[in-house]
Amino acid sequence: MSKFWEDYPQIVEELDNVNTLIKKRIQTREKYIEESILPMVEGGGKMLRPAFLLLAGKFGNYAPEKMQNLAAVVEMLHLATLVHDDIIDEAKLRRGCETIQSKYGKEYAVYIGDFLFCQCLLMLSEYDYTTENMRDLSKAIARICMSEIKQYSLRYAKNMNLRNYIRIISGKTAALFAMSFYGGAKETQCDEKLARLLGKIGYQIGMAFQIIDDLLDYKGDTALLGKSAQRDLKRGYYTLPLIYALEKDKEKEIPQILASCSFTNEEVEKIIQLVQKYDGLTKAQSVADRYVFKAFENIKKLPDCESKEVLSVVIPKLLQRRY
Amino acid sequence: MSKFWEDYPQIVEELDNVNTLIKKRIQTREKYIEESILPMVEGGGKMLRPAFLLLAGKFGNYAPEKMQNLAAVVEMLHLATLVHDDIIDEAKLRRGCETIQSKYGKEYAVYIGDFLFCQCLLMLSEYDYTTENMRDLSKAIARICMSEIKQYSLRYAKNMNLRNYIRIISGKTAALFAMSFYGGAKETQCDEKLARLLGKIGYQIGMAFQIIDDLLDYKGDTALLGKSAQRDLKRGYYTLPLIYALEKDKEKEIPQILASCSFTNEEVEKIIQLVQKYDGLTKAQSVADRYVFKAFENIKKLPDCESKEVLSVVIPKLLQRRY
Numbered sequence: 001m002s003k004f005w006e007d008y009p010q011i012v013e014e015l016d017n018v019n020t021l022i023k024k025r026i027q028t029r030e031k032y033i034e035e036s037i038l039p040m041v042e043g044g045g046k047m048l049r050p051a052f053l054l055l056a057g058k059f060g061n062y063a064p065e066k067m068q069n070l071a072a073v074v075e076m077l078h079l080a081t082l083v084h085d086d087i088i089d090e091a092k093l094r095r096g097c098e099t100i101q102s103k104y105g106k107e108y109a110v111y112i113g114d115f116l117f118c119q120c121l122l123m124l125s126e127y128d129y130t131t132e133n134m135r136d137l138s139k140a141i142a143r144i145c146m147s148e149i150k151q152y153s154l155r156y157a158k159n160m161n162l163r164n165y166i167r168i169i170s171g172k173t174a175a176l177f178a179m180s181f182y183g184g185a186k187e188t189q190c191d192e193k194l195a196r197l198l199g200k201i202g203y204q205i206g207m208a209f210q211i212i213d214d215l216l217d218y219k220g221d222t223a224l225l226g227k228s229a230q231r232d233l234k235r236g237y238y239t240l241p242l243i244y245a246l247e248k249d250k251e252k253e254i255p256q257i258l259a260s261c262s263f264t265n266e267e268v269e270k271i272i273q274l275v276q277k278y279d280g281l282t283k284a285q286s287v288a289d290r291y292v293f294k295a296f297e298n299i300k301k302l303p304d305c306e307s308k309e310v311l312s313v314v315i316p317k318l319l320q321r322r323y
Numbered sequence: 324m325s326k327f328w329e330d331y332p333q334i335v336e337e338l339d340n341v342n343t344l345i346k347k348r349i350q351t352r353e354k355y356i357e358e359s360i361l362p363m364v365e366g367g368g369k370m371l372r373p374a375f376l377l378l379a380g381k382f383g384n385y386a387p388e389k390m391q392n393l394a395a396v397v398e399m400l401h402l403a404t405l406v407h408d409d410i411i412d413e414a415k416l417r418r419g420c421e422t423i424q425s426k427y428g429k430e431y432a433v434y435i436g437d438f439l440f441c442q443c444l445l446m447l448s449e450y451d452y453t454t455e456n457m458r459d460l461s462k463a464i465a466r467i468c469m470s471e472i473k474q475y476s477l478r479y480a481k482n483m484n485l486r487n488y489i490r491i492i493s494g495k496t497a498a499l500f501a502m503s504f505y506g507g508a509k510e511t512q513c514d515e516k517l518a519r520l521l522g523k524i525g526y527q528i529g530m531a532f533q534i535i536d537d538l539l540d541y542k543g544d545t546a547l548l549g550k551s552a553q554r555d556l557k558r559g560y561y562t563l564p565l566i567y568a569l570e571k572d573k574e575k576e577i578p579q580i581l582a583s584c585s586f587t588n589e590e591v592e593k594i595i596q597l598v599q600k601y602d603g604l605t606k607a608q609s610v611a612d613r614y615v616f617k618a619f620e621n622i623k624k625l626p627d628c629e630s631k632e633v634l635s636v637v638i639p640k641l642l643q644r645r646y
Contacts, residue, residue, distance in 0.1 A: 030472050084437060088430040107411040110433055111472045114407060117440055118465040125457035134448035142441040149353050149434045 004046040004317075008310060011051055014068060018050050021072040022079075025119045036100050036112055040079055043095035048318070049074045049176055052205075053184035056198045058307040060188025066127050070187060073120045073137070074180050080116035081144055083109050088152060089235060133183050140179040147171025155236035156261050165243055169210040170203070177206030194303070201298045201311075208291035208319050214239035215284050218272055233268055236261065240287065242271070245280030254278075292319050327369040327640075331633060334374055337391060341373050344395040345402075348442045359423050359435055363402055366418035371641070372397045372499055375528075376507035379521045381630040383511025389450050393510060396443045396460070397503050403439035404467055406432050411475065412558060456506050463502035470494025478559035479584050488566055492533040493526070500529030517626070524621045524634075531614035531642050537562035538607050541595055556591055559584065563610065565594070568603030577601075615642050 001019065005011045019041055026037045050071030057067045085091070086099040087106045093099065101109035124134060151168045154160055181202030185195035217232045218241050232239055238246075238258075246254055254274050257267050275281060295315060302308045324342065328334045342364055349360045373394030380390045408414070409422040410432045416422065424432035447457060474491045477483055504525030508518035540555045541564050555562055561569075569577055577597050580590050598604060618638060625631045 028469055030469055030476070032476055033469070033472060081437075084433050087433055106429065107475060108472070110407050110410055110436075111468055111475065113433075114404075114436070114440070115465065115468040115472065117437070118461060118468055121444060122458065122461035122465055125454060125461050128454065131448060131451065135445065138441060138445035138448050142438065142445055145434055145438040145441055146351055146353055146356070149356060149431070149438070152430060152434065153353070153355055 002044045002046045005051060005314075007313075011054065011310070014054055014064070014071075015047050015051060017064075017068050018047065018071045018075060021069060021123075022076055025072070025076070025123065032104075032108075033112065033115060036104055036108070037079070037116070039097045040082070040095065040100075043097050045095055046318075047075060048209075049078055049180045052177065052202060053180040055307045055310055056181040056184030056190075056202075057188045059185055059194060059198065059303065059305065060190040062188050066129075067184070067187065069123055069127055070129065070133075070183065073123050074176065074183075076116050076120050076123075077137075077141060078176065080113045080120070081148075083113040083116065085148070087113075088148070089231065091231070130186060133186055136179055136183055136186075140175045143171040143175040147175075151237060154238075156258070157238070158255075160238040160243060162240075162243055165238075165240055166207075169207060169214075173210040173213075174203045174206030177209070178203035197298055197301060201295050201302075204291045204295035204298065205315060205319070208288045208295065211240055211284055211288040211291070212319060215241060215281060215288070218242075218275055218281060233271060234263060240284040241275050241280035243280075244283040245275040245278035248278040248280075249274065288319070292316075325367045325369045328374060328637075330636075334377065334633070337377055337387070337394075338370050338374060340387075340391050341370065341394045341398060344392060344446075345399055348395070348399070348446065355427075355431075356435065356438060359427055359431070360402070360439070362420045363405070363418065363423075366420050368418055369641075370398060371532075372401055372503045375500065375525060376503040378630045378633055379504040379507030379513075379525075380511045382508055382517060382521065382626065382628065383513040385511050389452075390507065390510065392446055392450055393452065393456075393506065396446050397499065397506075399439050399443050399446075400460075400464060401499065403436045403443070404471075406436040406439065408471070410436075411471070412554065414554070453509060456509055459502055459506055459509075463498045466494040466498040470498075474560060477561075479581070480561070481578075483561040483566060485563075485566055488561075488563055489530075492530060492537075496533040496536075497526045497529030500532070501526040520621055520624060524618050524625075527614045527618035527621065528638060528642070531611045531618065534563055534607055534611040534614070535642060538564060538604060538611070541565075541598055541604060556594060557586060563607040564598050564603035566603075567606040568598040568601035571601040571603075572597065611642070615639075 001012070001015055005015065022041050023034075023038070026034045026041070028034070053071045053074055054067055082094060083100050086094055087101045087109050090101070091099050092102045099109075100112055104112075124137070147168045147170075150164070151172065154164060154168075157164075178199045179202070182195050182199030185198045190198070214232065217239065233242070242254070249255070254271060257263065257271055257274075260267070263271070292315075296312075299308065299311055299315070302311075324335070324338055328338065345364050346357075346361070349357045349364070351357070376394045376397055377390055405417060406423050409417055410424045410429050413424070414422050415425045422432075423435055427435075447460070470491045470493075473487070474495065477487060477491075480487075501522045502525070505518050505522030508521045513521070537555065540562065556565070565577070572578070577594060580586065580594055580597075583590070586594070615638075619635075622631065622634055622638070625634075
């Protein structure tokens, strides 16, 4: 696990338990399964979704075992989507390790992702979770899939716009963040109003998190991020900084380069310069800031407790990743 | 739907309802989803798993709507595994139509399979199914994944043997057949003994069905089967006829050809001849016949009712596909 939670030993302990649950689930007769998934589990992710689910759960009647199991489910779901995303993106690195698709082949990665999905279903069926939570979780995953499909279908699209971008990231990232907060609260019998407030916070954090992630693609450095810089651009995913820059680029300098659909490194450099010239980064950052601001306004409304304090400290740390 | 059930109008009607449920589920804002899945739904599959689930359910207190929803879940699960299998197998045709991976690309097919999985989860969460059924269904899918992984890892394997073969097909095919029978019965409050008997019948039918399917690969013809003949062999999947022939081939004629791992059409023809020479087909058929026999012995033990009669007529029809 990453050092992100190191100031909170109790959360670290609980997340360790979550990881232990995941590790148990990937032990099967087929040794390859464990061997291929383990590096991801041990690869130093921040485990944001399970941590948020546990923190939200602490606003209600917290039952550690049941909640950690549900936290393991959201993390495994996230892992499953990563394994499949890496196939689509032909990604070589993930959390600093070689991806499953790169090491074992795309075919194998398809089944490993499916296996993780199945284990989630199995874990859900072993505890008596609320029907509501089952439904919300299913909806969140369905939204992730649909958004990935939308994103994929809009590669290199000339009509990519703010509206499509917001729809894609709210599905592919914010939905599972929102579900982690909301589901954690619902499972511990928080009242609907509080659960919704937490869900909203999750959504806003998720949106800010993804926009900042997309920003980093225009500034990022492989060593720091553990993934290839400017990856999105080369794959034809036009994200917020580019969308804003395109709006201001009346001379059509950027569209001329984009027209080729496969960019040399020099062309990528040129696009990045133009995105800066046309204020793409600043404007995207200001959208992220707005989501962060809204999340904070909502965190203030939460009832006082340890979880609230943790969120107040951890969220800024998370969202100020301006490497 | 295929004409397989045409003698039973009530089943046809119910399966039509199941298909309608599936079609509703694939209607989303993203038009590509419906467009790509629809040909599979309308492509003339026999809908064996949902039909068996409904037939098994009729041994108990049958509630049509709830059962048809569960039947739609098992069919969609099956469709999801087909979409992902076609990626691995680089299959061009399925049910006589171009596969999703061939028409839209492997990347897209990954997400379409995932989308179908999610919809299953969503459908399960919308009805109040027994926790037991949820668990069994999850286990069946997990077994399918693990068996596919095992099968994939044993491609071109010199140590492929009867034991591994049985393990693979019992996971990838018989588990979901067994679950359809058992789950159908459990959901309509059949007693445990009857549900288990039905589950056993499902398992035996599933085993026979898969062995016969594998046999057809050694006799099959593209036009009749709607999929490429000798596909398994070319992919390095060594199935029962070959496993038996290898046992008897003391001169090591077959291993000499297999050593190359990529076969010309002439070599495939040669292998098929050798499999016949060494009684591979006859012996594999006799294993299938044993499963069919056992299934029939068990069907006789079922309480008399319409479902029992249907099963007695339909199972031989299904398992005598000696094209």
